Amino acid sequence: MAAAKAEPAEAEPEAGARSEAEPEAGPIAETEAESEAEPGDATKPGGGAEAKAEAKPGGGAKAAAGGKAESDAEAASASDLIPGAAAGPRADTKPETETGPVTEAEARPEAEPKTGPVTEAETEPETEAGGEAETESEAGPVIAAEAGGKGDVASAAGAGALPVPVPEAATPARRPRIWQRWRTSHPTAARVLSIAVTTLSALLVYACLLMPNTLSGLKTVTFVRIPAEAVMGAVVLLSLPRRARLILSALAGAVVGALAVIDMFNMGFVDYLGRPFNIILDWSLLPDARSYLADTLGSTVELAITVGAVLLIFLLIGVVALATVRVSNQLARQRGRATRGTLIVGTVWITCNALGLSVAGSPLAAQKATAVLKTQVRTVQQTLKDEADFRKVAKVDAFGNTPGDQLVPALRGKDVVFTFIESYGRSAIEDPIEAPGVDKTLDAQTAMLEKAGYAAKSGWLTSATYGGSSWLGHSTTMSGLWVSNQQRYRTVMASDHLSLTKAFKKTGDFDTVGVMPGIQKGWPEQSFYGLDKVYNAFQLGYKGPKFSWSTMPDQYALQQFQERVHSKKPADGKSRMSFLILTSSHQPWAPIPKMVPWDQLGDGSVFNAIEKAGNKASDVIADTTKSRQEYGKSVQYTVTALTQWLQRYGNDNTVLVFLGDHQPIARVSGNHASRDVPVSIVAKDPKVLDAISSWNWTDGLRPAHDAPVWKMSAFRDKFLTAYGSTPHPKSN
DSSP states (O other): OHHHHTHHHHHHHHHHHHHHHHHHHHHHHHHHHHHHOOGGGGSOTTTOOOOOOOOOTTSOOOOOOTTTOOOHHHHHHHHHHSTTOOOSSOOOSOOTTOOSOOOHHHHSOOSSOOOSOOOHHHHSOOOSTTOOOOOOOSSSOOOOOOOOSOOOHHHHHHTTSOOOOOOOOOOOOOOOOHHHHHHHHOHHHHHHHHHHHHHHHHHHHHHHHTOOSSGGGOOGGGGSSEEHHHHHHHHHHHTSOHHHHHHHHHHHHHHHHHHHHHHHHHHHHHHHHSSOOOTTTGGGGHHHHHHHHHHHHOHHHHHHHHHHHHHHHHHHHHHHHHHHHHHHHHHHHTHHHHHHHHHHHHHHHHHHHHHTOEETTEESEEOHHHHHHHHHHHHHHHHHHHHHHHHHHHTEETTTTOOGGGSSGGGTTOEEEEEEETTOOHHHHHOTTTHHHHHHHHHHHHHHHHHTTOEEEEEEEEOSOOSSOHHHHHHHHHHSSOOOSHHHHHHHHTSOOOOHHHHHHHHSSEEEEEEOTTOOSOOGGGTTTTOSEEEOTTSSOOOSOOBTTBSSOHHHHHHHHIIIIITSOOTTSOEEEEEEEEOTTOTTOOSOOOOOOGGGOTTTGGGHHHHHHSOOHHHHHTOHHHHHHHHHHHHHHHHHHHHHHHHHHOOTTEEEEEEESSOOOHHHHOTTOOOEEEEEEEESSHHHHHTTGGGOOEESSSOOTTSOEEEGGGHHHHHHHHTTOOOOOEEO
């Protein structure tokens, strides 16, 4: 035993060499053992050993086996048999007394096999004062055996078998994903698909960079240009490290996608409202758009369109961001080619820009996305500045301090009715498709009114809005301020600026009433307009069908106005000023009501058959020519209903002022149509029209093409002045 004790000092270098070499063999042994060992090999005859090992510093080993029999021989066996086991003096040859099945790992020949009996010194783990040694192989499990003392090989053999620790099963390698397996098995198809996706990504980014902001701009030549943003983007991305490149490309792609969304909004706004989308103010119009779609096409279609639009917006932004990242990755993989290509394209862009080269009027050297971004920044700045400036303007009022007894004295005792006709614009009177029917109606009604003793004069006003947002036209006319956007509208409604209708209330000689069949919710504007009473869509007793957006036919609304308001004299002996907003000529102009005998209107049920027999809104919307035709018919209907009401129920004191709020949408009025709307004043008393003789308006209901044109905001002051009001300016 003493001789054997000295042997570790000589064997130490060999053990050290073995320990260094073993990690290299570890992965091979692990792989073979993992693939070939059966589950039942974990237990050996003669002891049922269960191994749980972890390498420890110093070369010590921990082993838990069967009945906790611990021996240096077992630790040595574990070191030989298991890759990554604790390194130390090795017993490379199994004792002859060992019995039981031998695994393939056990039978593997060692690099330097030893022969001879196993000595105690060989099986003793090498430690420093009971310390522990830890070794770790990158591949394969780690086996730890605990050496608590010196065991006797012979006694172990006498027990019938030498327990052999077996490693826990190695964690299986992660199986390749379906996509990875498909790429491996179909390399050609995978490469083609990769090229196709990269190409489509590049085309998507390219298209978004050149996206026009009007429907008329959607032409092939629009996309046959070189976007400067693509060249500059490539230069920047090629110069960045991977992490920064990925972050910047994703952000840049999201911005490009967002600009494309803004371009799409612009297309809709220019086509319908004749102006670009305002990124600050126009979000408030979306609920009205949803309401219009629900009334026109049904709530189910409206919901589908809304959900689809929202998904499209986020999907477009996300997909463009991913596409930009993919293109940037491709540039990085082909850095040399990408650099040369960028240099060439950049040189071509500079040349085209310097020479002013263009295709079909569009410059080949494009900077479209940059221009959109600049426009939006400028719009934000101007909007914020306009808000502050307009507040100051709204505080100045030429008639703000005029006493009530000095307002409209020439109209005392009159029954004044202000009426707006929805979408009644210049195109209705002058467009070659719409005008024939409308002009015929205006001329016929002028003749009928003359027979009834009425006279009329007409002119033009330039509306503050176009294609929609009727409330801007109403407030501009009545306030004398240019209310051209939603922010200005909110500012005016919150102010104490004198509206034309409130001027009548301020006199103390007029009751003021509003009939608003288009109002279907609370209407705080009632205070600004100075109305004592307002009848909304639910207060007129209508039991018939809606006509798309319009809640009821104008003829029915006028009949209710007559029964509830006009036919009743104010109890206090005052005169009356009424404010009506008619809706039957609101888009989509399908179905259109028809005139019925006034004494058969009842609760409106008579319109059920008319509504069912009318055109479908979806059919008219899809056909531009039909939209123009039906728009003209809707104006004819409203003008007929209004003038018939006047002939039927008007009196010597009735003064009717009616006008349009804005032109119809561009698809109907024309892309370059003016914002002019007709305005007429009708009365039996010649003094009423004599008061405006200096305006040089056209006689009758149809204004001449060259009749005077004023800004709509000028009407209030001109009207107040014409009928004797004295200015007393107010400035806060």
